[in-house]
Amino acid sequence: MSNATKAARFLAGLRIPEGRLAGRALRLAPFQRQFLRGAMARGVSIAALSVGRGNGKTALSGGLALGALLGAWDEQPRREVLIAARTRDQGRVAFDFVTGFAQSLSEDVQKELTIRRGSRLEVSFGDHMLRVISSDAKNALGSAPTFAILDERGHWPLDKGDDLEASVLSGLGKRGGAALLISTSAADDAHPFSQWLDHPPAGTYVQEHRPAPGLPADDLPSLLEANPGAVAGIGSTPEWLTAQAQRAISRGGSSLSTFRLFNRNERVAGETRGLLLTVDQWLGAEVIDLPPRDGRCVVGIDLGGSVSMSAAALYWPETGRLEALGCFPCSPSLADRGAADGVSGRYSEMQDRGELLTLGDKVVPAGAFIQAVMRRLDGASVSALVADRYRSAEFEEALAAAGVSAPVVYRGQGFRDGAEDVERFRSAVFDGRVSVAPSLLLRSAFADAVTISDPAGNAKLAKARSTGRIDAAAAAVLAVAEGARQRARPIRAARAPIWA
Numbered sequence: 491m492s493n494a495t496k497a498a499r500f501l502a503g504l505r506i507p508e509g510r511l512a513g514r515a516l517r518l519a520p521f522q523r524q525f526l527r528g529a530m531a532r533g534v535s536i537a538a539l540s541v542g543r544g545n546g547k548t549a550l551s552g553g554l555a556l557g558a559l560l561g562a563w564d565e566q567p568r569r570e571v572l573i574a575a576r577t578r579d580q581g582r583v584a585f586d587f588v589t590g591f592a593q594s595l596s597e598d599v600q601k602e603l604t605i606r607r608g609s610r611l612e613v614s615f616g617d618h619m620l621r622v623i624s625s626d627a628k629n630a631l632g633s634a635p636t637f638a639i640l641d642e643r644g645h646w647p648l649d650k651g652d653d654l655e656a657s658v659l660s661g662l663g664k665r666g667g668a669a670l671l672i673s674t675s676a677a678d679d680a681h682p683f684s685q686w687l688d689h690p691p692a693g694t695y696v697q698e699h700r701p702a703p704g705l706p707a708d709d710l711p712s713l714l715e716a717n718p719g720a721v722a723g724i725g726s727t728p729e730w731l732t733a734q735a736q737r738a739i740s741r742g743g744s745s746l747s748t749f750r751l752f753n754r755n756e757r758v759a760g761e762t763r764g765l766l767l768t769v770d771q772w773l774g775a776e777v778i779d780l781p782p783r784d785g786r787c788v789v790g791i792d793l794g795g796s797v798s799m800s801a802a803a804l805y806w807p808e809t810g811r812l813e814a815l816g817c818f819p820c821s822p823s824l825a826d827r828g829a830a831d832g833v834s835g836r837y838s839e840m841q842d843r844g845e846l847l848t849l850g851d852k853v854v855p856a857g858a859f860i861q862a863v864m865r866r867l868d869g870a871s872v873s874a875l876v877a878d879r880y881r882s883a884e885f886e887e888a889l890a891a892a893g894v895s896a897p898v899v900y901r902g903q904g905f906r907d908g909a910e911d912v913e914r915f916r917s918a919v920f921d922g923r924v925s926v927a928p929s930l931l932l933r934s935a936f937a938d939a940v941t942i943s944d945p946a947g948n949a950k951l952a953k954a955r956s957t958g959r960i961d962a963a964a965a966a967v968l969a970v971a972e973g974a975r976q977r978a979r980p981i982r983a984a985r986a987p988i989w990a
Contacts (some may be wrong), residue, residue, distance in 0.1 A: 500562035507590025519722035544725030552587025558637035581622035644676035680832035708735035781809035786873035790969030801961035807973035857891030908950030911971035935963035
């Protein structure tokens with residue numbers, strides 16, 4: 491009999507300790523059975539499950555932790571089970587499921603259990619021990635777990651979280667232990683939990699229930715994709731999810747971002763106070779039928795270096811049309827860059843969509859990039875080129891090398907110019923004066939674009955993560971803000987000549 495079958499039989503003998511189904515026998519949903527088979531397959535030592543909030547993740551992990559303690563499928567002597575969490579209170583949720591499930595065991599087994607709820611959360615069963623650890627990686631040093639659960643791994647702090655994960659996983663090899671990483675999605679692709687899902691090493695089973703990005707928050711099929719327990723009677727009902735999605739849409743802001751992160755299991759930042767634009771605000775600017783290229787164009791350019799991306803944004807203030815183009819040097823390859831930046835094959839996909847170029851070897855030649863931008867304009871007249879004042883000398887050299895002559899506007903990236911540009915850009919997007927075709931380049935850039943504020947509340951553009959590429963967003967802010975200034979300037983009518 492396989493370990494998965496033994497575990498499923500053990501769980502079937504438990505009763506739900508709380509909630510609207512309290513007292514009923516525990517029944518696994520199809521997605522839980524699938525995870526159980528994959529996590530306990532031969533040769534698998536680490537299993538990761540990502541699913542929306544309220545789908546029984548913690549209950550499943552609590553039941554498995556109790557089974558591991560009792561030796562339902564592993565009869566090693568002196569078994570050690572760890573429940574690792576961000577905080578003690580968070581770990582207590584899984585611990586309460588363990589103790590709640592224990593009440594459905596026979597009286598003889600219950601008498602052998604010793605539960606401690608003081609400064610330490612522990613359950614002992616003879617020589618076997620289950621305990622909750624949190625925060626400090628030193629709590630896991632010296633342990634040799636036979637089974638470990640890393641609860642809500644996608645929301646552990648990066649520094650202490652990585653240390654705690656390493657401490658727990660390093661101890662598994664001592665006794666051939668197994669670990670489960672169970673969580674809703676992390677906020678971005680660079681988080682270690684996202685890396686487990688996107689780049690699983692050998693001996694790892696991954697099961698992720700995450701819908702495609704960019705869908706409406708109340709789209710029912712994608713809601714059910716992120717919440718497979720809803721159709722199996724676990725947690726939230728489809729009607730409740732739809733109602734909460736519509737409520738989040740009406741409130742917008744942090745309510746909508748939080749709903750997407752926790753209930754739709756999307757990789758978006760749950761905190762929106764520092765975002766340049768929320769996901770839904772930017773998606774509101776995407777259109778299928780772009781307005782024409784009428785009038786003169788404003789070109790915002792953000793020159794990169796050997797590591798960062800060079801990017802340009804083309805904006806027609808009269809119609810609101812916005813286009814964007816990015817560029818990386820050829821070495822290293824886009825695939826290697828994507829792996830280093832934690833975005834997998836996103837850069838290669840951008841290139842396939844015609845949104846990203848590669849020029850030069852180690853550094854993008856600024857002159858050649860500006861020439862590529864001029865070719866993308868296809869003869870459209872330019873009212874201004876907008877660039878970073880800090881790199882004005884390099885920009886003018888690039889213009890000379892490209893043989894381009896056009897009015898240049900330099901803008902600072904500090905709070906003085908940056909705050910004005912950010913507010914003008916936001917206003918243009920909110921007023922519907924920005925229309926752009928669905929662009930993976932811009933979606934990716936705005937996902938990493940945040941703002942930081944000075945004591946007076948002035949906000950300037952910044953990165954959400956060190957490997958984020960916000961260059962296309964920075965170029966778009968420069969172009970749209972200058973376009974807004976041009977529209978606001980009064981048109982001076984020429985006076986008729988007066989003959990003396």
